[in-house]
Structure formats: C-alpha cells, structure tokens
Amino acid sequence: MLLGAIADDFTGATDLCSMLVRGGMRTVQLIGVPGPNDPVSDADAVVVALKSRTAPMREAVDQSLAALHWLRAGGAKQFFFKYCSTFDSTEKGNIGPVADALIEALGCGFALACPAFPTNARTVYLGHLFVGGVLLNESGMEHHPLTPMTDANLVRVLSRQTEGTVGLVPFSTVEQGAQAIRRGMTGLKEQGRRYAIVDAVTDAHLLAIGEAAEHHALLTGGSGVALGLPANFRRAGLLHEAGDPASLPAVTGHTAVLSGSCSRATLMQLGRARESLPVYELDPLATPDAAALAKGALDWAEGKLGMVPVVIAASAPPDRVAAVQARFGREAAGALIEDAMARIAAGLVAGGVRRMVVAGGETSGAAVARLGVRSLRIGPEIDPGVPWTLAEGSGPSVMMALKSGNFGAPDFFTKAFAMLEG
Ligand code: ADP
Numbered sequence: 001m002l003l004g005a006i007a008d009d010f011t012g013a014t015d016l017c018s019m020l021v022r023g024g025m026r027t028v029q030l031i032g033v034p035g036p037n038d039p040v041s042d043a044d045a046v047v048v049a050l051k052s053r054t055a056p057m058r059e060a061v062d063q064s065l066a067a068l069h070w071l072r073a074g075g076a077k078q079f080f081f082k083y084c085s086t087f088d089s090t091e092k093g094n095i096g097p098v099a100d101a102l103i104e105a106l107g108c109g110f111a112l113a114c115p116a117f118p119t120n121a122r123t124v125y126l127g128h129l130f131v132g133g134v135l136l137n138e139s140g141m142e143h144h145p146l147t148p149m150t151d152a153n154l155v156r157v158l159s160r161q162t163e164g165t166v167g168l169v170p171f172s173t174v175e176q177g178a179q180a181i182r183r184g185m186t187g188l189k190e191q192g193r194r195y196a197i198v199d200a201v202t203d204a205h206l207l208a209i210g211e212a213a214e215h216h217a218l219l220t221g222g223s224g225v226a227l228g229l230p231a232n233f234r235r236a237g238l239l240h241e242a243g244d245p246a247s248l249p250a251v252t253g254h255t256a257v258l259s260g261s262c263s264r265a266t267l268m269q270l271g272r273a274r275e276s277l278p279v280y281e282l283d284p285l286a287t288p289d290a291a292a293l294a295k296g297a298l299d300w301a302e303g304k305l306g307m308v309p310v311v312i313a314a315s316a317p318p319d320r321v322a323a324v325q326a327r328f329g330r331e332a333a334g335a336l337i338e339d340a341m342a343r344i345a346a347g348l349v350a351g352g353v354r355r356m357v358v359a360g361g362e363t364s365g366a367a368v369a370r371l372g373v374r375s376l377r378i379g380p381e382i383d384p385g386v387p388w389t390l391a392e393g394s395g396p397s398v399m400m401a402l403k404s405g406n407f408g409a410p411d412f413f414t415k416a417f418a419m420l421e422g
Pocket residue numbers: 260261262263266284314315316320321322324325333334335336337338359360361362363364403404405406
C-alpha cells in the first residue's frame with residue numbers, strides 16, 4: 001500500500017478513489033474502520049470511508065485515528081485526509097480536530113489544506129474558496145442544514161477549528177511551481193504554522209502542489225489535490241503498473257437498478273429508463289411498511305430477472321415526496337424507504353442479481369450495510385465520479401455502481417450496463 005486515505009463521508013471516498021484510479025493506482029475503498037485482523041487489500045491506495053463529517057467531534061477523531069492506525073499497520077507510505085471540496089464543517093470541526101489528531105499521531109507537525117477542485121468549479125484564491133463564480137458563503141452553502149459555511153476565508157475558518165496556527169501559500173507562489181510551493185510551505189512550518197492553506201485555481205496548480213508535498217506524511221483536502229500524487233509514486237519507482245488499474249474480474253449474474261434518490265438528475269435518468277426497461281415504483285403511502293414494500297417489489301421482479309435490468313424506484317418528484325413526508329415526518333419517511341430499499345437489495349442478490357446500480361447516497365449506504373459489504377474495488381468510471389466497483393463482504397461478490405443523486409448523464413442506467421457488455 002502506498003497511499004492510505006481517510007475520507008469523512010462515503011461518496012467523497014468514492015470520488016477520491018476514482019481520481020487515484022485515473023492516475024494509475026489500483027484502489028480499494030473500505031467501508032468503516034477495518035478490524036485489526038481484516039486482510040490488507042492488494043492495492044496501491046486504500047481509502048477508508050467514514051461517516052465522520054457531522055459526527056460528534058470525539059467520535060470523528062477516534063474513528064479517524066483508528067483508520068490511521070490500521071493504514072499504518074498496512075504499510076501505507078503517505079496519508080491523506082479527504083474532506084469535501086466545499087470544506088463542509090462547523091466552527092468546532094470536524095476538519096480541524098481530525099487533522100490535528102492525525103498530525104499529532106504522525107508526528108509530522110504540519111499539513112497542507114487544499115479543498116480546490118477546479119473541474120467541479122471549486123477554486124481557492126488568496127485563501128478564499130470559490131464555488132463557480134461566487135464566494136463559498138454566497139454559494140448556497142451558507143444555508144446547508146448541517147454545515148452552513150458562512151465564511152469563505154479558509155485561513156480564518158480552519159484557525160477557528162484548530163489549536164495550531166494557519167498560514168497561506170498564495171497564488172503568486174503557486175504559479176511559480178512545485179519548488180516555490182515547497183519553499184512556501186517549509187517557510188510556514190519554520191514559522192511554527194501547523195497548516196498551510198494553498199491556493200489553487202487550475203489542475204496545473206494541483207499537480208504542482210502534489211509534487212511539492214511528495215515527502216509530506218499527511219495531506220489534507222478535496223480529491224483534487226490527490227491529482228499529483230500518483231506521479232510522485234511513479235517517479236520514486238514505487239508504483240508498478242501491471243495492466244489497467246480499473247480492471248475488475250468479470251462477474252456474471254442478473255442485473256438491477258435500485259433508485260432511492262429524488263434528485264433532479266436521477267428523476268431524469270428514471271424517465272429515460274422507462275423508455276426501454278421494466279420499472280416498478282414503490283408506493284409508501286399505500287403500503288407504509290418496509291417489509292411489505294420490499295415484498296411487493298421482489299414479487300414483481302421475480303421471473304423478470306435476467307440480462308435486461310429491472311428498475312425498482314422509490315424516487316418521486318418534490319410534490320409526492322412532500323406528501324409522504326407530511327404523512328410520516330421527514331426522517332421517518334426516509335428511514336422507511338431506506339429500510340425497504342435495503343431489503344430489496346438483499347432480496348435481489350438472493351435472487352441471483354450480481355450487477356446492480358444504486359441511486360442515492362443514503363440509499364447506497366443502506367443497501368451496502370444490509371448486504372454486509374466491507375470493501376469496494378474501484379473499476380472503470382461510468383460517468384465522472386461514479387465507477388463500477390466490485391463489492392465484497394459477507395455475501396457473494398456483486399458489481400455495484402453507487403451513484404450520488406445528482407451525478408450521471410440522463411442515460412446513466414442503460415449506459416452502465418452497456419459498458420459491462422462492451
Ligand atoms: P441523494 O443522493 O439524491 O441525496 P439519498 O438516497 O441520499 O439520495 O436520499 C434520498 C432520501 O429520500 C432517502 O432517505 C430516501 O429514502 C428518501 N426517499 C426516496 N423516495 C422517497 C419518497 N417517495 N418520499 C419520501 N422520501 C423518499
């Protein structure tokens with residue numbers, strides 16, 4: 001293992017994995033902190049996906065340290081703490097406290113912090129985070145229900161979350177390339193700063209930052225700043241490329257789509273799927289019981305399972321979601337449907353499904369937990385940020401594509417399976 005990463009949420013972990021695979025590293029995503037006796041995956045990079053972004057601070061720190069301990073024992077040569085490219089956190093954390101704990105455990109005294117991801121229009125200029133053309137605190141993130149971001153100045157934001165001090169490697173230095181950035185970071189470290197926010201507006205900046213941090217024990221940031229890391233390992237002669245890093249063993253079996261996302265992109269994808277695939281819709285108002293909802297869907301699917309994917313959807317437009325939420329309450333409605341979808345996932349696998357697309361972050365989390373999945377080997381990308389993966393755990397191995405609601409092109413569901421045939 002060359003790179004050991006700790007991600008503060010599930011889809012963020014997958015995003016980082018995809019970036020590393022694109023860079024030529026064979027990558028595995030683990031779900032939660034592995035047990036002390038869990039085998040170390042045969043991979044160049046291992047990303048431990050936590051649910052620590054909004055967890056109580058102590059819990060987030062403890063989980064992150066446990067992950068670090070495991071990755072260290074597994075032989076990782078460098079560590080990465082992955083958080084959101086919009087720096088999702090509160091005044092108290094968890095980015096600062098987790099990074100502080102990792103720095104202390106590694107004894108490195110310093111880490112860079114760079115959430116920039118220009119491909120997704122997240123850029124950092126003079127320490128200020130922009131989303132598209134606007135400052136973070138005017139991007140809608142100021143209204144986030146859990147982590148409202150009301151200050152775009154990351155030097156200030158991170159300073160409030162850490163006992164250490166925070167400096168800046170500004171654009172003018174970053175423009176000069178890796179050596180200048182390295183000198184900038186060394187200077188800050190020598191002044192006693194614990195962190196450097198590093199400006200980045202283009203992928204070229206991210207590549208230079210990655211090169212400058214070649215010998216850092218720990219990097220922190222969005223998946224963008226990992227762009228330059230595979231090249232470091234390659235230059236050092238550590239990355240031995242044997243074949244396609246995204247190749248997965250062939251898995252045969254029935255195919256299915258489970259959709260619990262109500263995001264606009266997913267609703268469009270479902271509309272497109274209806275033109276060519278059999279679609280079943282759950283009706284939680286008529287059947288407000290997870291087991292009964294699941295039974296209805298699985299009865300419908302029986303006899304239809306095969307190479308043409310069946311599509312089972314809870315997804316609904318805003319007015320229908322509002323009606324369901326008005327009846328059961330927002331959280332109970334979500335929990336009811338997630339429970340039903342998880343049961344359906346298990347029923348489909350029991351019925352021989354081995355290739356499955358799941359739409360929705362929470363829905364994916366529920367399905368993966370129910371299936372006892374412990375690791376995802378990252379395969380080829382279907383659309384940006386959504387790869388096919390080989391899910392392994394307590395049950396049979398299943399090819400899974402776990403799609404965050406708003407990701408993917410309109411033909412995502414058919415395209416995903418066509419790719420496996422090709
Ligand atoms: P996304 O990635 O689009 O945010 P998630 O799966 O994370 O999707 O979240 C969607 C949430 O909406 C889940 O909790 C799911 O159970 C819930 N949900 C799905 N269908 C409905 C529906 N018809 N009515 C109410 N809630 C729903």
